[in-house]
Amino acid sequence: MRNIFIVGLSLACIACTSPGLATECAPVIWDLENINYNPDGTSSSGTATSTRYCIADGAVQMDEFRSLDETGQTNFWSVSFHSADTEEGTSHTLWIMVGDPGYTIIPVTVNADGSRISGGSGADATGEFLERAQTTFSEDGSYLFEMGRSFDDGKTWIDPINVINAAMTDRAVPALPEALAPPMQEGADALPDDFPRGAPILDGTAEISTFERDGQLILQFASRYWEPNRWRLAEWVVGTDRVTFTEVEFD
Numbered sequence: 001m002r003n004i005f006i007v008g009l010s011l012a013c014i015a016c017t018s019p020g021l022a023t024e025c026a027p028v029i030w031d032l033e034n035i036n037y038n039p040d041g042t043s044s045s046g047t048a049t050s051t052r053y054c055i056a057d058g059a060v061q062m063d064e065f066r067s068l069d070e071t072g073q074t075n076f077w078s079v080s081f082h083s084a085d086t087e088e089g090t091s092h093t094l095w096i097m098v099g100d101p102g103y104t105i106i107p108v109t110v111n112a113d114g115s116r117i118s119g120g121s122g123a124d125a126t127g128e129f130l131e132r133a134q135t136t137f138s139e140d141g142s143y144l145f146e147m148g149r150s151f152d153d154g155k156t157w158i159d160p161i162n163v164i165n166a167a168m169t170d171r172a173v174p175a176l177p178e179a180l181a182p183p184m185q186e187g188a189d190a191l192p193d194d195f196p197r198g199a200p201i202l203d204g205t206a207e208i209s210t211f212e213r214d215g216q217l218i219l220q221f222a223s224r225y226w227e228p229n230r231w232r233l234a235e236w237v238v239g240t241d242r243v244t245f246t247e248v249e250f251d
Contacts, residue, residue, distance in 0.1 A: 025054035027173035030166040056210040077202045083239040141168030177204040187224035
């Protein structure tokens with residue numbers, strides 16, 4: 001193991017939201033049709049699921065996203081965290097991935113009619129971006145999410161770049177995993193003894209913990225990443241645009 005370094009980030013974003021934000025958290029599973037659009041106008045579609053958990057005594061909604069292959073197996077994991085007590089007004093959401101160190105901080109605007117207009121800024125394997133989106137809801141709990149992104153600071157947009165049709169299901173939300181997946185556990189075992197640890201989520205591909213500090217709710221998300229091989233911990237002040245990252249590199 002070598003080098004422990006910290007990178008601090010605080011992002012200010014344009015108006016935005018998060019799908020399905022509610023004033024009272026309730027566990028639920030959505031089945032998703034996930035459509036991605038390319039700059040040349042072509043598109044590809046696939047299936048996914050979104051599973052909501054209520055954490056920190058219900059103060060935070062955690063939505064686990066799983067992209068599925070043709071056999072129904074998960075080939076990509078990400079998660080979004082939102083303040084569950086947001087009413088009409090503005091808060092923030094953290095969206096973060098496993099495997100790709102990208103993330104987005106998303107200001108959440110909740111209108112009086114329950115509609116959501118969203119946007120934000122972030123980065124992934126394709127680079128830094130701005131994003132904007134609109135979510136419309138149906139009485140049966142389904143929703144339509146339409147998102148655009150700009151990779152040149154808003155000069156041009158791919159809009160839409162992603163469209164999600166989400167249908168609420170009546171399937172029971174499963175219990176969270178009790179252990180990390182083997183490659184993740186291998187990384188966790190190599191951490192210093194005093195490094196923060198959490199509870200497994202996302203089929204054991206990541207960990208989370210929540211606690212209070214100076215009267216503010218803090219959420220930590222951690223997972224193993226490669227190229228370089230490292231353990232990466234994100235610490236978010238819940239409901240704000242403040243997030244910092246701590247990384248431990250492995251030999």
